[in-house]
Amino acid sequence: NKRIVSVAAQHPEPKNWVDLIPETKYVLAPSTASGYIFAHYMVDAVSQVKQYDFTGRLIREIKLPGLGTASGFGGKIEDKTVYYTFSNYTTPPSIYALNPEKGESTLYKKPAIDFNSDAYESKQVFYTSKDSTKIPMIITYKKGTVLNGNNPTILYGYGGFNISLTPSFSIANAVWFEQGGVYAVPNLRGGGEYGEAWHLAGTKMNKQNVFDDFIAAAEYLITNKYTSSKFLAIRGGSNGGLLVGATMTQRPDLMQVALPAVGVMDMLRYHTFTAGAGWAYDYGTADDSKEMFEYILAYSPVQNVKEGVKYPATLVTTGDHDDRVVPAHSFKFAAQLQAKQKGNNPVLIRIETNAGHGAGTPVSKTIEQYADIFGFTLYNMGYNELPKKY
Numbered sequence: 001n002k003r004i005v006s007v008a009a010q011h012p013e014p015k016n017w018v019d020l021i022p023e024t025k026y027v028l029a030p031s032t033a034s035g036y037i038f039a040h041y042m043v044d045a046v047s048q049v050k051q052y053d054f055t056g057r058l059i060r061e062i063k064l065p066g067l068g069t070a071s072g073f074g075g076k077i078e079d080k081t082v083y084y085t086f087s088n089y090t091t092p093p094s095i096y097a098l099n100p101e102k103g104e105s106t107l108y109k110k111p112a113i114d115f116n117s118d119a120y121e122s123k124q125v126f127y128t129s130k131d132s133t134k135i136p137m138i139i140t141y142k143k144g145t146v147l148n149g150n151n152p153t154i155l156y157g158y159g160g161f162n163i164s165l166t167p168s169f170s171i172a173n174a175v176w177f178e179q180g181g182v183y184a185v186p187n188l189r190g191g192g193e194y195g196e197a198w199h200l201a202g203t204k205m206n207k208q209n210v211f212d213d214f215i216a217a218a219e220y221l222i223t224n225k226y227t228s229s230k231f232l233a234i235r236g237g238s239n240g241g242l243l244v245g246a247t248m249t250q251r252p253d254l255m256q257v258a259l260p261a262v263g264v265m266d267m268l269r270y271h272t273f274t275a276g277a278g279w280a281y282d283y284g285t286a287d288d289s290k291e292m293f294e295y296i297l298a299y300s301p302v303q304n305v306k307e308g309v310k311y312p313a314t315l316v317t318t319g320d321h322d323d324r325v326v327p328a329h330s331f332k333f334a335a336q337l338q339a340k341q342k343g344n345n346p347v348l349i350r351i352e353t354n355a356g357h358g359a360g361t362p363v364s365k366t367i368e369q370y371a372d373i374f375g376f377t378l379y380n381m382g383y384n385e386l387p388k389k390y
Helices: 171-178 196-200 208-223 239-250 274-283 290-297 328-340 363-379
Strands: 004-006 018-021 027-033 036-043 046-052 058-061 069-072 082-087 094-099 104-109 120-128 134-142 153-156 182-186 232-237 257-261 313-319 347-352
Touching: 018 036, 046 069, 120 208, 134 171, 134 208, 153 208, 171 182, 171 363, 182 208, 208 232, 208 239, 232 239, 239 257, 239 328, 257 363, 313 328, 313 363, 328 347, 347 363
Parallel strands: 153 182, 153 232, 232 257, 257 313, 313 347
Antiparallel strands: 004 018, 027 036, 036 046, 046 058, 069 082, 082 094, 094 104, 120 134, 134 182
């Protein structure tokens, strides 16, 4: 998880290294400014910043504006002010000025966005997964929200490739909050929130851990009355699309709406398409061994859609020119669901033309996409008109 060492330049061999800032169980990202070292840690998926002098003496922990993500803290040795950016689910990226001698921060600049951050709050909770592993989750909602099980809720996840889901602001999420929506993000195994061991705990023949973590997050939200199955949607993209596909085929009773985006849905064949072979480090492949084939087959979304099961209302989204996760994954999954779905929950596929995996989507297209996604979600939760706007 990284550490900072000191060593004489004349004798730089590892045997001569002396810990200046020792390794901890949290991932370290250091920077320097104003004659100090700023050690940025990711603690339970949120930022913690400690200030040291060049002898390794702890000066202070920097008091951040809240529970969120901070970056920056770099500058020249003679600088009298250190600047950093802070953001979370309710706070647009804002620049703060830090006095390094006093440890005091003041707001330097914030974007002009028509959104009242003070009306909303985020809460971090910890829940236990199927194997009793403790998983952090941040839940964001309007202040004063009544926990009665009737709040439209989106549970978003990823859980793979050592990618950490840290708090960040999204205009689309702000729109969801203004409709009275709850937004929950668990930090699943497979990500990088607790280092490489956490990542490996969600890869290859440990991949089911990721789905179990996500299912347990949904159960926590329901048990604690943030929402209920009738008002729960699950969402994720790319590897997160796989997460949604696996979760909804394993526990179709758990949610009302499923929103898999550009997902890896045919896990038996993913490595034979475009960039797929490069993902084998996380997934393994069906060609590796009989055991790996059987393990992947047990969760691959395309192969696990069953005849006569009532699946949630599902909106599959993809781009017809996606050369990272080819749209055939989404096509096959949607076709399987449409052929085998029991009951009246709709299964639709939304195909953006002349579009890829999502990067570089213009604002106009993003607005259209989220209008469809949120409209589909709320309608299938029983809303015939938008909830009251706050």
